[in-house]
Amino acid sequence: MLELSFSTRDLAHTRIAVSPLWEVVTSLRALDARTVRPLHRRWVARTRPLLTGLDLLTGLVPGDGYVPDFLNPPPAVAAPTLDAELAVLADTDHDRLRADLDRLEHRSAAVRALYRDPAAGLERLDTEIRRYWALALAPLWPRLRSVLDADVLHQSRRFAAEGAAAVLRELHPNVRWGEEVLTLAKPDCGRSGTLCGRGLLLIPSAFVWPTVLIVNAEPETVQLCYPSRGVGSLWEHARPTVPDAVAAVLGRSRALLLAELTSPASTTELSHRTGLSTAGVSQHLTALRAAGIVTSHRSGRSVLYQRTPIAESLLTATPG
Secondary structure, three states: OEEEEOOHHHHHOOEEOOOHHHHHHHHHHHHHOOOOOHHHHHHHHHHHHHOOOOHHHHHHOOOOOOOOHHHOOOOOOOOOOHHHHHHHHHOOOHHHHHHHHOOOOOOOHHHHHHHHOHHHHHHHHHHHHHHHHHHHHHHHHHHHHHHHHHHHHHHHHHHHHHOHHHHHHOOOOOEEEEOOEEEEOOOOOOOOEEOOOOOEEEEEEOOOOOOOEEEOOOOOOEEEEEEOOOHHHOOOOOOOOOOHHHHHHHOHHHHHHHHHOOOOEOHHHHHHHHOOOHHHHHHHHHHHHHOOOEEEEEEOOEEEEEEOHHHHHHHHOOOO
16 A cells, blocks of 8 residues: 655645556556456457567566556656657666566566676667567557547646545546645555655556556656546447537538547547548648637647537537
8 A cells, every 4th residue: 555645835736647657657568468358358469469579678577566666767758759758768767677576576588688798788778679660559549649648638737627535536546636735546656645746647547457556766757557437438439429410510531530539638648539531631620620620639749639519509400
């Protein structure tokens, strides 16, 4: 059981970010888990046969238990690139790296080599992460990123409207908030105590479900990785029904885009779902936004589109 006491300063420094490296770690855990979760079963079946020559990476990320904290340095910005995060990882302090490896229950030959020669081992780790990313995550990243960005938008609005405490209370059943204390029912989470101004960084993940992960390594910001909203619909997508009356007024392509916007999405994701070109999607969304039928909000490097009440009225109206 971990208990972290928050000051007003810590609450003020609570923020949210999307992290490619966190998706690397959480997806590897999903691949190596003894019991494959139904949610990711098809992805696991497609991905496992592709993964060879990743002995160091898989040795560092077991299916359960402790994962070395240095693998997930706190993102400096809300939406870092994989390259930016790998640059930070490459500069990991060697004493800190060895201290983390000392906590691993089992150390493979590749992990022992990293312990002996961190400089060479970190270069090998960079190569393996890039290879894993290209095989397992890069083809899916637009869809994954859309889900994560939608969660960031949702939580950011709750931060603004209700405050950090309201967000923390509803992150996950294992996370409890009360009397300015965050309680996490999970072992291997570091020491309980006061955050001392370190703040909290929330990281939504498509793969961490059904649990949460935390990095609590002083003096760094505490990171809490939690299941993103919308993960249940990540791998399978049913084409929504487009009302004929709406298609007759707006055109079928624009009506289809509206029907797809059950949650905020980017032009890339909408192009993937509908088969329309990215340029065409952008053109249609620009027209719909000018008419007040959709709105747009920036989340990191992405722009997410969302239906307005006018759109909801159009899609639910019953012809008289």
